[in-house]
Amino acid sequence: MIVRLITAAILGGLIGVEREFHHHPAGFRTHLLVSVGSCLIMLLAFYGFEEYIIENKNVVTFDPSRLASYVVSGIGFLGAGTILVQGYTVRGLTTAASIWVVAAIGLTVGAGMYEPAIITTCLVILSLFLLGKVSFRFEGEQDPKYQLIILTEGKYVKLNELVRTIEAHEIKLKGIISEKKKSSEYEKPLIEYRFLVEYKEGDSLNNMTEELHQFDFIHRITIK
Template sequence: MGEWEMLLRLVLSGVLGALIGFERRSHSKQAGLRTHFVVAVGSALIMLVSKYGFWDLVGMNSVSLDPSRVAAQVVSGVGFLGAGTIIVEHQFVRGLTTAAGLWATAGIGIAIGAGMYIPGVGATVLIVIGLEIFNKLQKNEVYSIGRANLSEEGINSALDILKNSKMKISNIQVNRHHNKSNKDLEVRITFKVYTRNQNEIKDMMVNLLKIPYVRDVNIE
């Protein structure tokens, strides 16, 4: 295969990866257009080298080639890159979809590098359309993470406010820890708030702060 066709495959792979990256970027995710573009082009390049870079060794005695071995390492190697986009904070996980997108982008790059144009383009279209559809279906599921620091006496009052709130609140977690400065026992309540109404969030923060035992409330 000519080197110009190889270059065409790299360009096509980069364009397809950039499409997925643009969708992620439009939703303010950690890995955006540039990251997906580089992953796609790099994967396609590795696949080209794996498939065509060792033809001068074919036919030599005691030499056997397995083009799939190098490509297989791309799939596992991208896993480390995807792990960097996953954020675990107080048992809440973010970035899984972006990590999966990077992994899929690597697969698209491998497909285009191998000359499988239709599967590569088809996968890109399915991923972009699927992400957009599911984003719209889950637009009402946008949530904020709330944290309230308080003393142990205020746990029941704070939980009552969260339980009786008109907003959807889930994943309520209560963690006890000792204050490093005075070694007193403190409590942190962490929760998810599902709403787009900022006034509702402000009202709940005010209600929590009315509890004498609550030191501070943060919702982001």
């Protein structure tokens, strides 16, 4: 049992390291805990009721897979917490999927099936590292990408309005990073948002920045 728990921790942690490296909301600790917890529940299903079943074998029928099925369905609430919907943009689906797979890996290790769990872990890590750099496009060449840096007043910022304004000009959001900033120019706390954007029309970016400047909580807009 100890070997299985440690193995589940290692495999889940390896996937979590990749998520942590790319600054996703659910990182190393989350994936490790999900894997170990799933493994523990599987061990409970196999061995936790063994004595009771032996003592009452004439009246008890027990299916160990029932606890596993509750893990698979119940892990959805944790995955849903990593999904962020902003306008027409959805973020965190890959992290939610990795948490779901980690739960399956933990259950598999708990059942003593080491080889499938290790192979699955390798496949997941390779897919997250390699496929994340691959962009599948079927229409022409790739659109130019720019970094849109918006410095905002942290207390009054409305991220959903920023996202709606950006997407209203047919500009695609590819990533969002936020960071708290301290500046001698402003007394109030500031937040710097870095948007990775992709667009086709040259005027769309200019029109979008003009509309963004109308928000009172925006202090500066920079495009790189």
